[in-house]
Amino acid sequence: xxxxxxxxxxxxxxxxxxxxxxxxxxxxxxxxxxxxxxxxxxxxxxxxxxxxxxxxxxxxxxxxxxxxxxxxxxxxxxxxxxxxxxxxxxxxxxxxxxxxxxxxxxxxxxxxxxxxxxxxxxxxxxxxxxxxxxxxxxxxxxxxxxxxxxxxxxxxxxxxxxxxxxxxxxxxxxxxxxxxxxxxxxxxxxxxxxxxxxxxxxxxxxxxxxxxxxxxxxxxxxxxxxxxxxxxxxxxxxxxxxxxxxxxxxxxxxxxxxxxxxxxxxxxxxxxxxxxxxxxxxxxxxxxxxxxxxxxxxxxxxxxxxxxxxxxxxxxxxxxxxxxxxxxxxxxxxxxxxxxxxxxxxxxxxxxxxxxxxxxxxxxxxxxxxxxxxxxxxxxxxxxxxxxxxxxxxxxxxxxxxxxxxxxxxxxx
Numbered sequence: 001x002x003x004x005x006x007x008x009x010x011x012x013x014x015x016x017x018x019x020x021x022x023x024x025x026x027x028x029x030x031x032x033x034x035x036x037x038x039x040x041x042x043x044x045x046x047x048x049x050x051x052x053x054x055x056x057x058x059x060x061x062x063x064x065x066x067x068x069x070x071x072x073x074x075x076x077x078x079x080x081x082x083x084x085x086x087x088x089x090x091x092x093x094x095x096x097x098x099x100x101x102x103x104x105x106x107x108x109x110x111x112x113x114x115x116x117x118x119x120x121x122x123x124x125x126x127x128x129x130x131x132x133x134x135x136x137x138x139x140x141x142x143x144x145x146x147x148x149x150x151x152x153x154x155x156x157x158x159x160x161x162x163x164x165x166x167x168x169x170x171x172x173x174x175x176x177x178x179x180x181x182x183x184x185x186x187x188x189x190x191x192x193x194x195x196x197x198x199x200x201x202x203x204x205x206x207x208x209x210x211x212x213x214x215x216x217x218x219x220x221x222x223x224x225x226x227x228x229x230x231x232x233x234x235x236x237x238x239x240x241x242x243x244x245x246x247x248x249x250x251x252x253x254x255x256x257x258x259x260x261x262x263x264x265x266x267x268x269x270x271x272x273x274x275x276x277x278x279x280x281x282x283x284x285x286x287x288x289x290x291x292x293x294x295x296x297x298x299x300x301x302x303x304x305x306x307x308x309x310x311x312x313x314x315x316x317x318x319x320x321x322x323x324x325x326x327x328x329x330x331x332x333x334x335x336x337x338x339x340x341x342x343x344x345x346x347x348x349x350x351x352x353x354x355x356x357x358x359x360x361x362x363x364x365x366x367x368x369x370x371x372x373x374x375x376x377x378x379x380x381x382x383x384x385x386x387x388x389x390x391x392x393x394x395x396x397x398x399x400x401x402x403x404x405x406x407x408x409x410x411x412x413x
Contacts, residue, residue: 119159279328
């Protein structure tokens with residue numbers, strides 16, 4: 001089993017000013033209350049179109065981008081969501097709606113497609129307190145995932161992605177969710193696993209906004225204590241996947257701002273059909289795709305159209321340049337020899353992403369995602385979307401300072 005290291009993967013070239021995705025938040029209002037959410041639910045937070053246009057202008061001024069995630073909150077609660085999609089599209093970007101899907105109807109979806117939406121990323125997991133689905137585990141929620149995927153497929157031409165928060169209690173179910181994604185590889189194009197994080201400080205730290213000491217206790221992503229583990233890593237998730245897919249192999253990553261060997265975004269591309277995964281794409285494959293996209297369009301790739309993802313056999317043309325792809329092609333060719341009828345079945349490409357959010361260390365330092373796509377706008381400045389609550393509260397990111405006894409103990413180590 002091949003070991004994962006920064007030397008064996010392609011470090012995605014995304015950075016603060018030149019990235020595949022930008023993150024637009026038209027509202028902080030949401031219709032659900034997820035346990036692991038890092039945002040406050042604000043009922044009166046719908047932004048006017050004038051402000052949204054200004055934020056899009058900030059992206060245009062400071063940041064090359066391919067797609068814009070329209071997030072929140074729940075963006076479908078915004079009464080002008082159709083206009084927002086049109087505004088993103090007018091900039092030449094791909095609008096991708098990040099939604100829990102509870103408010104999506106066939107009629108609304110048709111309007112959004114007409115407005116230019118390119119894809120949806122649905123957040124579905126077992127700690128959402130979702131009406132009608134409370135108490136359901138991750139496997140039972142596959143029924144809901146399929147309903148949403150089939151709704152998009154019925155419209156055609158819209159990318160379908162799912163993400164789920166990986167809690168310590170649900171980690172064991174994630175390989176089966178990945179198997180479900182393979183079963184529906186023709187209509188599920190991306191599956192994302194976001195590892196649960198919560199800031200557990202106890203009484204050991206002080207918090208500062210500038211020179212002012214502040215109270216951090218009631219922040220959405222802060223708790224004094226938590227019975228859950230808050231340090232599950234991306235590599236642990238990979239280990240779980242390998243129990244079902246022994247050859248599972250990521251090809252690209254984003255590292256942390258403090259540690260180059262923390263895998264903040266871990267990307268895997270796989271080729272196959274609902275019956276068999278032939279194999280995976282390697283780092284050179286991803287490098288070629290990203291570099292050619294940037295060469296011809298001046299932006300890195302975010303989302304591919306479903307019509308391209310179902311043409312997986314064409315991807316084998318890059319096998320001479322990529323070791324992992326050569327192995328994948330050999331597996332495909334063997335399957336063809338065993339059953340020539342397999343030639344008439346499509347080969348699909350599916351992305352698997354593992355995201356490990358911010359890590360807070362004993363000395364108060366925060367290891368963020370270096371080159372994170374989820375950068376948004378606050379007061380005409382680019383900021384990490386995961387720390388937006390600090391901007392709402394204090395207009396800046398807070399500093400975490402260990403109390404003297406803790407700091408002295410840390411320095412002794």
